[in-house]
Amino acid sequence: MPDHSPALCFLASHAEDAQKALSELEALYGNVPVQQADYIVALGGDGFMLQVLHDTMNSGKLVYGMNRGSVGFLMNDYATDNLLERLSVADINTLCPLRMTTTNADGTTSIALAINEVSMIRQSYQAAKLKVEIDGKERLGELACDGILVATPAGSTAYNLSVHGPIIPLEAPLLAITPISAFRPRRWRGALLPDNSVVDIHVLEPQKRPVNAVADHTEVKSVLHVRIEQDTHARAKVLSDPNRSWSERILAEQFSD
The missing domain is CATH 2.60.200.30 (Probable inorganic polyphosphate/atp-NAD kinase; domain 2)
Structure with missing residues (x-):
């Protein structure tokens, strides 16, 4: 049977943890160029996530971040297992810059x-x-x-x-x-x-x-x-886990200490 698994592109910051995660995930899921990817997975912190979103602006690509940086407010939790399932049920957030x-x-x-x-x-x-x-x-x-x-x-x-x-x-x-x-x-x-x-x-x-x-x-x-x-003509598409949606994170910040 042909493999219909979605194609993943992994991008990582230069941080040691991000580079280690890149090696782990490439071994499990492979890695394709951005242009061929169904999903882009960004590994790093919030700054790296912003860079990836800028680089993929208006491409229609779905970007899913996993935290291998310091703060990680924009990122999902890092895990190597069940990634394809997580991507398939993730919420899509469309950002207008x-x-x-x-x-x-x-x-x-x-x-x-x-x-x-x-x-x-x-x-x-x-x-x-x-x-x-x-x-x-x-x-x-x-x-x-x-x-x-x-x-x-x-x-x-x-x-x-x-x-x-x-x-x-x-x-x-x-x-x-x-x-x-x-x-x-x-x-x-x-x-x-x-x-x-x-x-x-x-x-x-x-x-x-x-x-x-x-x-x-x-x-x-x-x-x-x-x-x-x-800019009403520019769009970036970001994925978040349903239990860690951007909407929920921003709302929760209003009640944090």
Whole structure:
């Protein structure tokens, strides 16, 4: 009888545990190139998972992560047995990233995608001064801060949470805009926005107070203006075990200590 088992592609970070897991799983299930795979299994931590999701964006490939890193919030538990069964019953989460469009001090523009968040951070000892517009309307004429970020629901438990931004359920059509160490206005703690909002952030006094912009792993130096909006044409597909779904993990974070 022909073998109709799904084709698996295993990708691993350079971490020792991830490389060991790669050898174990290849011996059990084989390994095919990404283009031939029915499933991609990412072995590593959250950072590596994000890299794989970016690399497979809009490919339609299903990505299943197993934790061989440190935090592993985005990952499923690691086990070598019953992998095909786990893949067949896994929940599919479709993620729509943010698109960051920057206007830079050297006159260039650039575009990058962010599954977690777009952040802007001061370059020097001087606090950044930023003007924030939402859908073309000025909301903050001057925000003095270390930076600011716009996070997706999937990214709301990452950098956004560490700077005291709100956790957003995965299914909620919202974005979080959160300041990083706001100095003025001192009491502004951020806002929740509809996910179809267009956020424009202008750098005030850019020569005196230079600012970098970051979309997940992509950093742009010395930006003058950043536009942040949902990219409705880009999709990443992530698999999670039914007993460890992304929705449940994000919801549970709201009740953790």
